[in-house]
Amino acid sequence: MPKQKTHSGAKKRFKITGSGKIKKQQAGMRHHLEVKASKRKARLNQDKVVSAPDAKVIKKLLGR
Structure with a gap:
């Protein structure tokens, strides 16, 4: 049987950490940024587990 x-x-959206957890970019930082508070934008700009x-x-999709 061929490889998956x-x-x-x-593979464009997720990164695997050294400990095996999966990180993703938090949604909500694409547009309408002028109406969002700086504190909120700082929180949204961080990666989430x-x-x-x-x-x-996701690990199945990434072939892990």
Whole structure:
């Protein structure tokens, strides 16, 4: 049986940390930024760790 290909969309959106957790960019930083508070934009601009059930699916897409 052939190897499973890596999902192209997933490999652009997720990064795996050294400990095996999956990081993603928080949504909400694309537009309408002038109406958002600086504190809110700073929080949204940080990477988030994906929840365990979602991480299982993402790891499958990434071929891990």
